[in-house]
Amino acid sequence: MYTAEIFVDSTGDSLGAFRFGSEPRLDRRVVVDGKEYIIVGKTELSHPNAEYDYEVRVMPDDYFFDERSSVG
Numbered sequence: 001m002y003t004a005e006i007f008v009d010s011t012g013d014s015l016g017a018f019r020f021g022s023e024p025r026l027d028r029r030v031v032v033d034g035k036e037y038i039i040v041g042k043t044e045l046s047h048p049n050a051e052y053d054y055e056v057r058v059m060p061d062d063y064f065f066d067e068r069s070s071v072g
Contacts (some may be wrong), residue, residue, distance in 0.1 A: 003047070004054040006032065009040050015058070024056045036061035 004024055006015040015032050028039050037058035047053035 002052045002054060003050045004042075004056045005045075006030070006037075007055065007057050008037070009057040009059045020054075023052070024054050029061055030058065 002020040002023055003017060004020055005017050007013065008015065015037075018030075018032075024039055024042050026039055026042070029036050030039060031037075038061050039056055040059050041057035043055045045053045045055055
């Protein structure tokens with residue numbers, strides 16, 4: 001079991017701590033309070049009460065990213 005503190009990537013707002021049955025994966029969707037989010041980043045942290053502890057950053061699932069806009 002993994003524990004994770006979830007943060008929305010665009011705002012830095014915390015959605016609280018959650019438990020994952022497996023290690024959080026990028027591009028995985030999670031549902032929080034009926035809203036879907038995509039995991040866009042993670043950092044393994046150390047916590048004395050957990051075997052594994054992650055900070056997970058997410059963005060709303062309906063976020064539209066145009067790859068052409070990131071090309072210089």
